[in-house]
Amino acid sequence: MENAKGKVFKYGDNVDTDVIIPARYLNSSDPSDLATHCMEDIDKTFVERVSKGDIIVATKNFGCGSSREHAPIAIKAAGVSCVIAETFARIFYRNSINIGLPIIECAEAAAAIGDGDEVSVDFDSGIITDITTGQTFKGQAFPPFMQNIINAGGLVNYVNDKA
Amino acid sequence: MGMTMTQKILAAHAHLASVAAGDLIEADLDLVLGNDITSPVAIKEMDKMKVDGVFDKDKIALVPDHFVPNKDIKSAEHCKCVREFAIKNDITNYFEVGEMGIEHALLPEKGLTVAGDVIIGADSHTCTYGALGAFSTGVGSTDMAAGMATGKAWFKVPGAIRFNITGKKAPYVSGKDVILHIIGMIGVDGALYKSMEFTGDGISDLTMDDRFTIANMAIEAGGKNGIFPVDDLALEYIREHSSRTPVVYEADPDAVYDEEYTIDLSKLRPTVAFPHLPENTRTINEVGDVKIDQVVIGSCTNGRMDDMRIAAGILKGRKVAKGVRCIVIPATQQIYLDCIKEGLLTIFVEAGAVVSTPTCGPCLGGYMGVMAAGERCVSTTNRNFVGRMGHVDSEVYLASPAVAAASAVTGRISSPEYI
Numbered sequence: 001m002e003n004a005k006g007k008v009f010k011y012g013d014n015v016d017t018d019v020i021i022p023a024r025y026l027n028s029s030d031p032s033d034l035a036t037h038c039m040e041d042i043d044k045t046f047v048e049r050v051s052k053g054d055i056i057v058a059t060k061n062f063g064c065g066s067s068r069e070h071a072p073i074a075i076k077a078a079g080v081s082c083v084i085a086e087t088f089a090r091i092f093y094r095n096s097i098n099i100g101l102p103i104i105e106c107a108e109a110a111a112a113i114g115d116g117d118e119v120s121v122d123f124d125s126g127i128i129t130d131i132t133t134g135q136t137f138k139g140q141a142f143p144p145f146m147q148n149i150i151n152a153g154g155l156v157n158y159v160n161d162k163a
Numbered sequence: 164m165g166m167t168m169t170q171k172i173l174a175a176h177a178h179l180a181s182v183a184a185g186d187l188i189e190a191d192l193d194l195v196l197g198n199d200i201t202s203p204v205a206i207k208e209m210d211k212m213k214v215d216g217v218f219d220k221d222k223i224a225l226v227p228d229h230f231v232p233n234k235d236i237k238s239a240e241h242c243k244c245v246r247e248f249a250i251k252n253d254i255t256n257y258f259e260v261g262e263m264g265i266e267h268a269l270l271p272e273k274g275l276t277v278a279g280d281v282i283i284g285a286d287s288h289t290c291t292y293g294a295l296g297a298f299s300t301g302v303g304s305t306d307m308a309a310g311m312a313t314g315k316a317w318f319k320v321p322g323a324i325r326f327n328i329t330g331k332k333a334p335y336v337s338g339k340d341v342i343l344h345i346i347g348m349i350g351v352d353g354a355l356y357k358s359m360e361f362t363g364d365g366i367s368d369l370t371m372d373d374r375f376t377i378a379n380m381a382i383e384a385g386g387k388n389g390i391f392p393v394d395d396l397a398l399e400y401i402r403e404h405s406s407r408t409p410v411v412y413e414a415d416p417d418a419v420y421d422e423e424y425t426i427d428l429s430k431l432r433p434t435v436a437f438p439h440l441p442e443n444t445r446t447i448n449e450v451g452d453v454k455i456d457q458v459v460i461g462s463c464t465n466g467r468m469d470d471m472r473i474a475a476g477i478l479k480g481r482k483v484a485k486g487v488r489c490i491v492i493p494a495t496q497q498i499y500l501d502c503i504k505e506g507l508l509t510i511f512v513e514a515g516a517v518v519s520t521p522t523c524g525p526c527l528g529g530y531m532g533v534m535a536a537g538e539r540c541v542s543t544t545n546r547n548f549v550g551r552m553g554h555v556d557s558e559v560y561l562a563s564p565a566v567a568a569a570s571a572v573t574g575r576i577s578s579p580e581y582i
Contacts, residue, residue, distance in 0.1 A: 014352070014440060016548045016549075017548075019548065019549055020548055022528065022550055023529050023551075024528055024529065026200050026229075026230075026527075027206045027234070027235055027237035027238045028237055041549055042226075042549070047253070052528035060352055064351060064385065065546060065548060066286075066287050066546075067285055067286055067289075067301040067302060067303050069201065069204055070200075070204070072303075073204075086413075087352065090355065091302060091303060091382075094303060094306060095303035095304075098303060098305035098306060099305060134220065134514065143187065145317070155305045155308075155309050156208055156308070159213075159309050160212055
């Protein structure tokens with residue numbers, strides 16, 4: 001997997017799928033449409049400020065609420081290279097793996113990293129580095145089964161490889 | 164080591180003698196569900212898979228229910244995509260407008276979900292069918308696509324929290340108050356990745372509609388699923404609605420639970436979740452003076468017959484307060500018809516409420532009850548996140564049909580006991 005490096009957008013607990021991509025935009029399933037409304041109800045200027053490679057950091061239960069895959073699709077299509085959180089809601093976690101949005105659980109990183117920090121993530125080792133502060137953290141690596149899905153490029157390719 | 168009820172169902176569907184929390188397994192699916200928001204994405208993903216078609220045309224349910232009757236051109240395109248896929252694949256359980264209902268009320272009513280099943284649905288409230296003793300859980304569109312193609316899904320076997328239900332409910336307390344109380348107690352991530360297993364003598368005091376409401380909101384505590392033991396009432400429900408044979412699993416006596424709680428139903432009071440999280444609960448006596456603009460009675464959480472009867476019992480002979488919009492949404496065509504036969508629609512309309520065809524519309528701020536800035540709604544739905552029902556500066560208060568109906572009459576969040 002390619003490593004991630006970018007500027008951090010920091011949020012708190014329970015960032016739900018309604019604020020990641022409000023339902024009023026779910027009449028579209030086009031990733032580029034969805035990206036233009038990403039995080040709109042929690043951070044109105046996110047879309048203007050985000051650049052390719054940037055990283056979202058949040059604390060507990062990121063992605064709670066609806067099963068809409070549109071949420072990780074919107075984040076990925078907005079250019080975000082990785083989401084770091086203390087914990088993820090389980091459907092969001094599955095969806096991210098299935099569509100190939102890198103996510104990593106790390107309570108220490110989620111607590112310490114600040115908004116606007118420059119951060120890099122090495123997915124093979126699970127090492128998260130806050131370049132701004134010089135701190136490093138060890139995130140939880142994916143179990144081998146999930147690694148296989150990610151290495152295959154998502155669930156679609158995984159199913160095709162087995163066929 | 165003993166297994167929980169959920170673990171037993173998963174083990175059987177993975178063809179394993181036993182499983183333990185944390186095991187990664189691949190399980191056979193009895194039903195794969197999608198709606199008009201999630202299915203188009205799944206259909207697009209399935210097109211990329213090297214498969215000839217769906218694994219079993221009888222084990223897929225497609226229910227356009229979120230933005231139907233089509234709210235705009237884009238929604239119409241989504242529904243058209245689902246309809247064409249259903250026709251092309253000869254899907255048995257595709258429900259067009261006129262026969263559709265809100266998916267989680269519709270599928271049990273149609274007999275498509277029975278005890279012992281493993282069910283995935285591309286809708287987070289798929290956990291509802293745990294009320295019938297099935298393992299059912301919400302997934303995303305890509306999982307739905309793989310499920311439709313292969314008839315299998317991967318799962319990490321969940322640990323469990325046991326909720327021992329005792330006692331009998333006080334008047335005007337229902338399943339909604341039970342689950343709001345639990346979410347208030349353990350928080351919106353209190354059951355993250357886990358199954359919520361309900362047991363105890365008190366379950367006999369819960370109607371099937373109470374149980375559907377409780378299992379429905381397991382996801383609001385972060386749960387993977389919620390599940391009830393299969394008692395005579397559940398078996399009777401399944402017999403009345405389904406020609407399929409239920410398979411009854413029971414937890415082993417030595418099953419391991421990460422946490423255990425006891426809920427005494429007799430101590431529960433009508434409960435309201437304040438904005439903007441379902442865990443921000445207060446009992447009705449702690450609510451204070453909250454003026455409202457709108458009431459919604461319906462949804463996959465509370466749009467069933469019990470809910471309609473409770474709301475009608477309170478609205479009968481009364482009027483919705485001036486300045487309040489009250490929207491009632493029977494969850495399926497059958498419930499709608501039963502409301503007509505029992506005279507409930509007359510009661511709602513005479514009270515000044517509007518009655519809608521089945522739709523998820525207002526629950527997720529889609530249409531049919533979207534709120535402006537500064538407005539407040541008492542809603543029997545399941546989420547009160549920022550912007551959930553419209554403007555980011557609007558507010559949703561989650562409550563039971565009894566509290567919602569009483570509040571419609573007074574124009575303030577009110578106890579049904581005092582109107």
